[in-house]
Amino acid sequence: xxxxxxxxTEGLLQFTILLSLIGVxxxxxxxxxxxxxxxxxxxxGPSSAYTQTQFHNLRNTLDGYGIHPKSIDLDNxxxxxxxxxxxxxxxxxxxxxxxxxxxxxxxDPEGSVSGSQPSSGLALESSSGLQDVTxxxxxxxxSETEQGxxxxxxxxxxxxxxxxxxxxxxxMTRLDRSSHxxxxxVKSSRPLNSLLAGHRVAQPPSAPGSRASVQDxxxxxxxxxxxxxxxxxxxxxxxxxxxxxxxxxxxxxxxxEQADTWAGEGxxxxxxxxxxxxxxxxxxxxxxxxxxxxxxxxxxECLRLLEATCPFGENAEFPANVASITEAVPSExxxxxxQNSLLSPLLTGTxxxxxxxxxxxxxxxxxxxxxxxxxxxxxxILYNAPPGDPLSTNYSLAxxxxxxxxxxxxxxSLGGCSQDFSLFSPEVENLPVANSSTxxxxxxxxxxxxxxxxxxxxxxxxxxxPQLNGTANxxxxxxxxxxxxxxxxxxxxxxxSLMDLAIEEGFNPVQASxxxxxxxxxSGLSLDSSHSPSSLSSSEGSSSSSSSSSSSSSASSSASSSFSEEGAVGYSSDSETVDxxxxEGAVGYxxxxxxFCRMSYQDPSQLSCLPxxxxxxxxHTYNMAPSALDSADLPPPSTLKKGSKEKQADFLDKQMSRxxxxxRAMKIPFTNDKIIxxxxxxxxxxxxxxxxxxxxxxxxxxxxxxxxxKMAAQNCRKRKLDTILNxxxxxxxxxxxxxxxxxxxxxxxxxxxxxxxxxxxxxxEVFGRLRDENGRPYSPSQYALQYAxxxxxxxxxxxxxxxxxxxxxxxxxxxxx
DNA sequence: AAAATGTGTCATAAA
DNA sequence: TTTTTATGACACATT
Numbered sequence: 102x103x104x105x106x107x108x109x110t111e112g113l114l115q116f117t118i119l120l121s122l123i124g125v126x127x128x129x130x131x132x133x134x135x136x137x138x139x140x141x142x143x144x145x146g147p148s149s150a151y152t153q154t155q156f157h158n159l160r161n162t163l164d165g166y167g168i169h170p171k172s173i174d175l176d177n178x179x180x181x182x183x184x185x186x187x188x189x190x191x192x193x194x195x196x197x198x199x200x201x202x203x204x205x206x207x208x209d210p211e212g213s214v215s216g217s218q219p220s221s222g223l224a225l226e227s228s229s230g231l232q233d234v235t236x237x238x239x240x241x242x243x244s245e246t247e248q249g250x251x252x253x254x255x256x257x258x259x260x261x262x263x264x265x266x267x268x269x270x271x272x273m274t275r276l277d278r279s280s281h282x283x284x285x286x287v288k289s290s291r292p293l294n295s296l297l298a299g300h301r302v303a304q305p306p307s308a309p310g311s312r313a314s315v316q317d318x319x320x321x322x323x324x325x326x327x328x329x330x331x332x333x334x335x336x337x338x339x340x341x342x343x344x345x346x347x348x349x350x351x352x353x354x355x356x357x358e359q360a361d362t363w364a365g366e367g368x369x370x371x372x373x374x375x376x377x378x379x380x381x382x383x384x385x386x387x388x389x390x391x392x393x394x395x396x397x398x399x400x401x402e403c404l405r406l407l408e409a410t411c412p413f414g415e416n417a418e419f420p421a422n423v424a425s426i427t428e429a430v431p432s433e434x435x436x437x438x439x440q441n442s443l444l445s446p447l448l449t450g451t452x453x454x455x456x457x458x459x460x461x462x463x464x465x466x467x468x469x470x471x472x473x474x475x476x477x478x479x480x481x482i483l484y485n486a487p488p489g490d491p492l493s494t495n496y497s498l499a500x501x502x503x504x505x506x507x508x509x510x511x512x513x514s515l516g517g518c519s520q521d522f523s524l525f526s527p528e529v530e531n532l533p534v535a536n537s538s539t540x541x542x543x544x545x546x547x548x549x550x551x552x553x554x555x556x557x558x559x560x561x562x563x564x565x566x567p568q569l570n571g572t573a574n575x576x577x578x579x580x581x582x583x584x585x586x587x588x589x590x591x592x593x594x595x596x597x598s599l600m601d602l603a604i605e606e607g608f609n610p611v612q613a614s615x616x617x618x619x620x621x622x623x624s625g626l627s628l629d630s631s632h633s634p635s636s637l638s639s640s641e642g643s644s645s646s647s648s649s650s651s652s653s654s655s656a657s658s659s660a661s662s663s664f665s666e667e668g669a670v671g672y673s674s675d676s677e678t679v680d681x682x683x684x685e686g687a688v689g690y691x692x693x694x695x696x697f698c699r700m701s702y703q704d705p706s707q708l709s710c711l712p713x714x715x716x717x718x719x720x721h722t723y724n725m726a727p728s729a730l731d732s733a734d735l736p737p738p739s740t741l742k743k744g745s746k747e748k749q750a751d752f753l754d755k756q757m758s759r760x761x762x763x764x765r766a767m768k769i770p771f772t773n774d775k776i777i778x779x780x781x782x783x784x785x786x787x788x789x790x791x792x793x794x795x796x797x798x799x800x801x802x803x804x805x806x807x808x809x810x811k812m813a814a815q816n817c818r819k820r821k822l823d824t825i826l827n828x829x830x831x832x833x834x835x836x837x838x839x840x841x842x843x844x845x846x847x848x849x850x851x852x853x854x855x856x857x858x859x860x861x862x863x864x865x866e867v868f869g870r871l872r873d874e875n876g877r878p879y880s881p882s883q884y885a886l887q888y889a890x891x892x893x894x895x896x897x898x899x900x901x902x903x904x905x906x907x908x909x910x911x912x913x914x915x916x917x918x
Numbered sequence: 919a920a921a922a923t924g925t926g927t928c929a930t931a932a933a
Numbered sequence: 934t935t936t937t938t939a940t941g942a943c944a945c946a947t948t
Contacts (some may be wrong), residue, residue: 209922806928807926807928810928814925814927815925815926
């Protein structure tokens with residue numbers, strides 16, 4: 102009975118997850134409390150009804166595992182596997198950082214497009230006052246939708262009184278999901294990002310779920326980069342502000358929506374739980390939401406991935422259904438088709454050329470991880486809490502908190518797999534543990550990185566190539582050749598040989614220590630590999646980059662006189678930028694290094710040529726500039742309040758430079774951009790066109806001067822940095838050369854010593870065999886062997902030999918003189 | 919709170 | 934001479 106219960110609960114978890122995927126809402130309590138057989142039947146038998154037979158068959162044939170009744174979980178498992186293979190494929194393709202970002206961004210539109218087709222779930226949700234948000238869900242407004250959405254939130258938030266943090270969070274996530282699935286966002290990552298940020302804020306850092314928050318940071322960073330790529334700024338995700346506002350906003354909706362959507366115990370239970378947790382601040386809000394956050398996210402990510410890679414017709418239904426999980430009326434007709442779409446990716450997954458063993462290991466790592474997290478969080482609730490509530494709570498929670506809780510839904514599902522296995526075949530259960538513990542380290546570097554990311558519950562690691570993970574440039578991909586590897590080896594060899602030499606040959610202590618120092622320094626250099634590779638590799642490209650920079654500098658300076666707009670561009674030649682970006686992307690700079698490069702190689706003038714990007718170049722401003730600009734360009738929907746408008750104005754003001762403020766104050770009729778970047782002639786023409794006061798003129802000239810100087814300073818700093826880096830590289834090269842020369846010297850000394858020893862032994866042998874007329878050996882103290890120039894050997898008295906030796910010693914000195 | 923870093927500006931020299 | 938560029942130095946902001 103106990104096993105049955107366990108099985109039921111676990112299966113129930115899987116099942117609910119699956120159902121949540123499908124978009125069917127089922128009251129689990131009824132099954133759990135009263136009707137066990139039906140539940141079992143649902144889990145075991147009819148699962149085939151939700152899945153397409155062909156996929157099962159295919160899977161079975163490929164995997165070698167028989168069709169398990171609990172195919173739902175297997176579905177999750179295979180979905181995960183497919184995702185894994187996708188991630189691996191990413192890794193394999195060595196997609197550069199920027200490209201991967203683009204990939205994500207492009208993937209979203211697909212999901213949004215597909216999601217925008219069936220907006221049923223959204224329609225349901227919008228009934229509770231979300232129409233503003235979900236109304237423009239045809240992808241027409243795209244990012245604007247999002248903006249309007251957030252602004253709506255802000256607007257509402259200004260009015261709504263704060264209630265329970267958990268409730269708000271939950272509502273927020275639901276809202277976000279609505280915007281996700283049906284909103285037709287080109288960039289669903291933005292709300293996701295902000296929500297994640299919110300999640301991070303809401304979570305107590307000390308709670309067990311804080312692990313997820315760390316990943317969230319990574320994910321946020323990645324997503325943020327996407328957004329930056331698309332022109333959005335981090336400001337969009339200003340957690341501390343937005344989160345609170347949204348929280349409050351959600352409150353508003355929560356009141357109505359929750360009552361609307363969840364009638365019955367589930368809702369009550371949820372509310373109860375949430376409230377209690379929110380007040381007490383117990384483990385639940387951090388743990389369970391955290392865990393389920395991950396789950397939901399990963400599932401959603403799964404869906405998106407699936408959509409991206411398997412643009413089947415049915416896939417179009419995913420987002421909407423996912424979005425409508427909580428609100429959708431359970432419809433029996435839907436699931437099969439949906440299941441079909443759900444499973445279709447599995448086909449491709451099984452088709453993936455990757456090693457089954459490896460995938461299995463990957464999966465095992467996930468399962469292990471899940472076993473830790475889910476068992477401690479979700480299962481706790483499942484098992485320890487009263488029978489009815491927890492399940493319903495879980496059920497309602499998972500679908501309702503898609504974003505923040507996204508992270509672990511995936512794990513939960515995967516974990517469900519492991520649990521399933523354990524249920525059915527203990528030997529299989531053993532496998533994961535053994536594999537994950539023992540085999541993982543042995544897995545090739547690719548999968549190791551993957552596994553590590555998995556085991557660290559790193560969502561970013563789950564869905565992005567390792568290079569992307571958080572610091573992105575932190576670690577060069579395993580495929581990337583370590584330019585310092587050879588050096589390191591060399592240095593180590595050097596050191597070894599040196600020590601060897603010093604020990605064996607009784608090397609001159611001073612010299613030996615010197616050499617040791619040398620090698621130490623050298624090896625220290627190499628040990629600083631985290632730093633060296635970048636500079637080294639950069640040096641490879643940097644010879645070109647430096648040359649290009651020098652050439653471009655001269656060229657630009659010459660060209661600038663003739664064509665000042667180009668001259669304004671100055672050092673920031675495209676080629677150089679590309680070079681360095683390539684180097685950066687390929688080699689994987691150190692974080693600070695990449696920071697350097699980003700800072701230094703951003704083309705300020707180019708940016709300034711694009712007004713909307715003008716402030717991206719400056720770290721101060723680009724945090725808030727894009728959002729401000731966005732909001733400026735796309736005035737929020739009618740619901741905007743004065744407060745937020747003021748905020749917008751503030752943002753605008755903040756984003757504007759001092760000179761821009763001054764120009765505005767002086768009512769200067771053209772843009773600072775023109776003032777600064779126009780060639781002198783055109784600039785003068787422009788001035789002549791207007792009747793400008795003396796103050797205005799002087800301000801304009803100051804603006805021009807300052808603007809040009811600003812760019813000049815940027816170029817100067819960039820150049821300075823280039824110089825420093827080049828010098829650094831040169832120093833490294835020289836140190837390498839020095840080490841090499843020293844090594845060669847040591848080698849020569851060693852061989853010389855060996856030769857001397859050999860000669861000495863030969864000498865003694867020959868001398869020992871010499872006999873005088875009387876057959877007696879010559880005394881070494883009285884005679885010596887003298888090597889003649891022609892190769893002959895003479896036996897001469899010691900005295901003569903000493904004299905000759907002295908002469909020979911003097912001769913070189915004389916020559917020198 | 920202090921240090922490190924980034925950025926804008928000014929003064930000045932040079933082209 | 935005027936304009937532009939380069940650069941050191943400083944102040945301020947951000948991290």
